[in-house]
Amino acid sequence: MGAGHAHRLYRHEHSPVHALPPHTKLAAAFAFVVVVVSTPREAMWAFALYAALLATVAYKARVPAGFLLKRLLIEIPFVAFAVLMPFVAEGERVDVLGMSLSVNGLWGAWNVLAKGTLGVAASVLLASTTELRELLLGLQRLKLPPLLVQIASFMIRYGDVITDEMRRMRIARESRGFEARGVRHWGVLAKSAGALFIRSYERGERVHLAMVSRGYAGSMPVIDEVTASRAQWSYALALPFAALVVCLLGWTL
Amino acid sequence: MHVPDGFINAPVSAVTGVVAAGAIAVSLRGARRELDERTAPLAGLVAAFIFAVQMLNFPVAAGTSGHLLGGALAAILVGPYTGVLCVSVVLLMQGILFADGGLTALGVNITDMAIVTTVVSYAVFRVLVKVLPRKRRSITVAAFVSALLSVPAAAVAFTLIYAIGGTTDVAISKVATAMIGVHILIGVGEAAITGLTVGAVIAVRPDLVYGARGLQQRLKLRVNGELVDAPTTVAPVAARSSHRKVWITGLVTSLVLAGFVSFYASASPDGLEKVAKDKGIDQKAEKHATKDSPLAGYGVKDISDARISGGLAGVIGVGVTVVAGSGVFWAIRRRRSADASAVSLPESV
Numbered sequence: 001m002g003a004g005h006a007h008r009l010y011r012h013e014h015s016p017v018h019a020l021p022p023h024t025k026l027a028a029a030f031a032f033v034v035v036v037v038s039t040p041r042e043a044m045w046a047f048a049l050y051a052a053l054l055a056t057v058a059y060k061a062r063v064p065a066g067f068l069l070k071r072l073l074i075e076i077p078f079v080a081f082a083v084l085m086p087f088v089a090e091g092e093r094v095d096v097l098g099m100s101l102s103v104n105g106l107w108g109a110w111n112v113l114a115k116g117t118l119g120v121a122a123s124v125l126l127a128s129t130t131e132l133r134e135l136l137l138g139l140q141r142l143k144l145p146p147l148l149v150q151i152a153s154f155m156i157r158y159g160d161v162i163t164d165e166m167r168r169m170r171i172a173r174e175s176r177g178f179e180a181r182g183v184r185h186w187g188v189l190a191k192s193a194g195a196l197f198i199r200s201y202e203r204g205e206r207v208h209l210a211m212v213s214r215g216y217a218g219s220m221p222v223i224d225e226v227t228a229s230r231a232q233w234s235y236a237l238a239l240p241f242a243a244l245v246v247c248l249l250g251w252t253l
Numbered sequence: 254m255h256v257p258d259g260f261i262n263a264p265v266s267a268v269t270g271v272v273a274a275g276a277i278a279v280s281l282r283g284a285r286r287e288l289d290e291r292t293a294p295l296a297g298l299v300a301a302f303i304f305a306v307q308m309l310n311f312p313v314a315a316g317t318s319g320h321l322l323g324g325a326l327a328a329i330l331v332g333p334y335t336g337v338l339c340v341s342v343v344l345l346m347q348g349i350l351f352a353d354g355g356l357t358a359l360g361v362n363i364t365d366m367a368i369v370t371t372v373v374s375y376a377v378f379r380v381l382v383k384v385l386p387r388k389r390r391s392i393t394v395a396a397f398v399s400a401l402l403s404v405p406a407a408a409v410a411f412t413l414i415y416a417i418g419g420t421t422d423v424a425i426s427k428v429a430t431a432m433i434g435v436h437i438l439i440g441v442g443e444a445a446i447t448g449l450t451v452g453a454v455i456a457v458r459p460d461l462v463y464g465a466r467g468l469q470q471r472l473k474l475r476v477n478g479e480l481v482d483a484p485t486t487v488a489p490v491a492a493r494s495s496h497r498k499v500w501i502t503g504l505v506t507s508l509v510l511a512g513f514v515s516f517y518a519s520a521s522p523d524g525l526e527k528v529a530k531d532k533g534i535d536q537k538a539e540k541h542a543t544k545d546s547p548l549a550g551y552g553v554k555d556i557s558d559a560r561i562s563g564g565l566a567g568v569i570g571v572g573v574t575v576v577a578g579s580g581v582f583w584a585i586r587r588r589r590s591a592d593a594s595a596v597s598l599p600e601s602v
Contacts, residue, residue, distance in 0.1 A: 009350055009351070026349075029356065030356055033258055033355065033357050034263070034357055036258065036259070037258050037259050037262075037263055037266070037355075037357050038263045041420075071352065074351065074352055074353055075257065075352075078255075078257050078260075085423065088423050088424075088427055105423070108420060111259055111420050112257065112259050112260050112420070114259070115257075115258045115259020115260075116257035116258050116259050116260065116355065118258070119257060119258030119259065119352075119355040119356060119357070119358075120257065120258075120352040120355070121352075122356070123348065123349065123350075123351075123352035123355075123356060124352050126349065127349065127350045127351070127352065132350070135349065135350070145277075145278075147281055147285075147292060147293060148277065148281065148338075148342065150293035150297065151292070151293055151296045151297045151300060151338065151339075151342050152297070152300075152342050152345065152346060153297070154293060154294055154296075154297020154298060154301070155297045155298075155300035155304060155342055155343070155346060156346065156350075157297075158297065158301040159301045159304050159305070161301070162298070162301040162304070162305040163304075163305045163308065165305075166305050166306075166308070166309065180311065180312050181312055182312055183312075183445075185311075185312070186311055186445050186446055186449060187449055189309060189311050189446065190445075190446050190448075190449030190450040190452075190453055191449070191450075191453045192309070193306050193309060193321075193326075193446065193450040194449075194450045194451075194452075194453025194454040194456075194457070195453070195457075196302060196305065197299075197302055197306075197330060197450070197454055197461075198454060198457060198458050198461065200298045200299060200301060200302035200305075201295065201298065201299065201302075201331075201458075201461055203298055204291070204294045204295040204299065205291070205294075205295070207294040207298065208291045208294040208295065211294060218290055
């Protein structure tokens with residue numbers, strides 16, 4: 001907790017994208033992904049245009065390409081799945097480099113890869129230009145139930161604490177010579193998980209008592225109400241509207 | 254298992270989104286019952302715990318390792334409503350912050366990994382706790398079995414969603430075989446860790462385990478050298494043992510009937526079907542609408558042996574029926590007990 005309160009996913013900058021109210025950014029990112037998903041997969045050039053749109057946003061937000069690409073790596077498990085697809089899908093087959101591949105499977109793999117990557121890139125841009133607390137305020141502003149937002153904010157706030165607690169337990173195990181090598185060591189790991197649960201739950205009880213003693217009565221006071229002007233909305237929604245134009249072109253051409 | 258954008262088509266994503274939103278709304282109400290006004294901090298901390306425990310890798314075999322999904326664990330430790338809520342919040346945050354799982358696929362992910370795992374595991378858990386003797390070890394065993402079933406159940410749910418709205422035409426049987434096969438393996442690991450974790454928590458703080466609330470020892474008072482039951486506010490549950498006997502008998506009988514008897518039953522078509530075939534009157538008969546479902550014709554697809562296939566389908570069918578039936582039963586009884594408490598309230602005042 002001593003090392004600053006910005007999350008490592010967030011990239012501190014002073015750009016027009018960072019300055020936008022969080023709920024406009026959330027709405028824009030979600031609308032963009034919806035438009036991308038509903039684009040026909042045959043319109044390959046459309047996806048290139050989407051990528052260009054995102055690159056423009058990243059440039060405006062001063063998010064370096066390397067940072068963005070590194071965060072895209074989270075997608076790898078599904079890339080592996082997509083690569084398998086041409087081999088197992090049904091339908092007519094073509095020969096590529098001596099391998100018999102399904103045409104439908106190739107289209108499917110392309111579909112998942114293109115749309116998935118664009119979706120991940122949009123989420124990464126959102127998370128790296130919006131602070132966690134702002135993001136939660138934005139969710140509340142977008143009419144997510146307040147209780148759900150509170151739970152999410154507690155999860156974010158204490159996620160690092162609990163993870164650190166788990167890390168300390170791992171160090172304690174390892175400093176006593178423990179190394180998990182196989183099934184026989186599951187018991188030890190499970191006892192750690194059990195201890196972690198008890199500690200988390202008891203911490204939750206203490207947090208609740210601390211909150212009650214400070215006047216908590218079921219809802220959090222909102223101090224910094226976020227509002228967006230018409231100009232900010234139109235600035236944020238420029239991205240999904242541009243994407244919508246591309247999508248409509250993709251359907252008609 | 255986090256589904257990315259573009260994997261499931263837009264209409265199905267929208268429908269699952271509505272399902273997920275409805276389930277979360279129900280869970281928000283239910284969680285208030287389970288945790289009263291402590292909901293926000295406790296559910297938040299439990300969500301953080303689930304988030305952390307998903308990073309706890311356990312070695313499976315040489316080189317490979319798995320990690321916990323946590324749906325069953327959450328349901329048993331903090332109750333089904335809070336469990337759904339915690340896992341959903343974890344998935345929501347993973348989607349928005351870590352880009353793990355697509356934004357439009359949030360509905361699919363929540364339906365699949367939060368709702369199906371939690372509901373299935375909790376239903377199985379409750380049935381087993383009713384059936385097994387009332388001991389601490391039974392809770393561990395029930396946790397093991399429910400976690401074991403919850404992971405393949407999620408795989409089945411994913412396959413169904415994929416069958417309706419998948420964007421590629423990989424044969425459903427292939428997807429089902431791959432998904433369910435892999436997830437049975439994952440389920441074994443999940444089950445062992447869940448069972449051991451629940452056991453570890455019960456050993457230290459049995460009062461924290463939601464699923465073991467009925468197992469606490471009655472308080473005793475020593476009055477004039479004799480042990481007397483302390484007066485409790487909860488009315489004693491009458492004739493529990495006889496109920497349990499009925500439960501056991503019913504479950505065992507239906508499993509035996511469905512599994513073994515259909516294993517030995519004739520694999521030839523039954524009378525009407527045979528007649529229809531002989532006379533050629535089934536030429537026009539349309540195939541049943543669900544003929545492509547994985548359990549169509551009372552057989553599990555891709556299992557060539559007709560008898561094993563039929564038996565397996567029977568057992569799966571009984572499982573689904575028991576879960577659905579006990580869900581209905583539970584809902585009705587809950588309403589009835591709510592009515593009863595509403596009636597009895599004036600007397601106590």
